[in-house]
Amino acid sequence: MIATKSIQFAYEGVPAFEIPDIEIKAGEALLVLGKSGSGKTTFLNILGGLLAPGKGEILIDGISLYSLKGQNLDKFRGKNIGIVFQKPHILGPLSVAENIALPHFFSKSSQADNVDHYLKELGILDKKNARINTLSEGEAQRVSIARALVNEPKIILADEPTASLDDENAKIVVDLLKTQAAKLKAALVIVTHDQRIKNEINQSITLKRKDL
Template identity: 35%
Template sequence: MEQIVLETKGLTKRFGNVTSLDRVDMQVRKGEWVSIMGPSGSGKTTMLNLLSCLDAPSEGEYILDGVATATLTEKQRVAVRREKIGLIFQQFHLVPYLTALENVMLAQYYHSMIDSKDAEQALVHVGLGHRIGHLPSQLSGGEQQRVCIARALINQPAIILADEPTGNLDEANEEVVLNLFQELHREGRTIILVTHNPELAEYSDRVIRLHHGRVQNDASAH
């Protein structure tokens, strides 16, 4: 039986009187690609923030790689994000005055492992070896997203969490990024992807549909 790398039990998140996530139970196995779908306001981004340890639940458990995250200090949660998780957002969050290479190296800095060769190799991996000296303003939206993916991969994370990674891209760049995700999946990485795009979700192993903060459906994508 494949190893469970991530599990939630009764995961709940409230913001004041509003319940954004309501008693969600979920398991993700090593190497699995899971897409989380649902309408706006269904709790998808809240879920991703909890899974990435950017936020803490109001109730319930989140177990990551066998560790109950509720017991972790903020410093330990930062270490978990640094060592186990690669985050990719819809908004690129690149530093505008740094080159593509420097933006990736900035992530290395937070991992205490500055190495320009590794950063350059990460950019080559996503097809940007010829753009390492370019500023974000000199890159297309698709190229900027690929810099973000290179940045997320620099610590060799076992788990990749992505929030609408193709949401700001045209069809051609969407295909390039999709191919990258397929390659990462083949490499055995665990991927959890929040998306509105049913075509993107088709490539995953499993689709979890949220509605009003609850799991409406959890089934194979095929």
């Protein structure tokens, strides 16, 4: 489903990251580990079409991600890649349901109205019309997962999704990501240094920076 070929990336004045080639099949999950500063988030941004690599190629379902430009890349990302951030980053002026429906609007996706379905799957249906600032941390993270899932993407990327959650919520979030990715037959990539997740997912790679 997603494969990378000899990706190279370096920030100015910092030695390049060592990024191994990966390949994840539909329905599989991969854990990306590494110390802070080893380029985990950068790698995730590159996979998500948010940051073009210096060299190399990312193939998603056979399409070279960065051969797409401008709007095409944005729409492709919206349709095929669901991203869960470390912080929920939910849009304050909108309600929970409106936040989750937003990817439909931006990617002009013709999917059926499945907002309620995902609200139910993630156990937050009762929060449908709630204001964002009334949500707890765990609920907010679940809203952001629902938003990542609503376009039924082929790839789900999660950046430290459990970093700010307690044990109970962390377990719920990881379970949700695993089961939903399996249901959608999507490739799941979780970037983390959270020890609590390590036992949940079998495949993993570890990133290093040349000088670390």
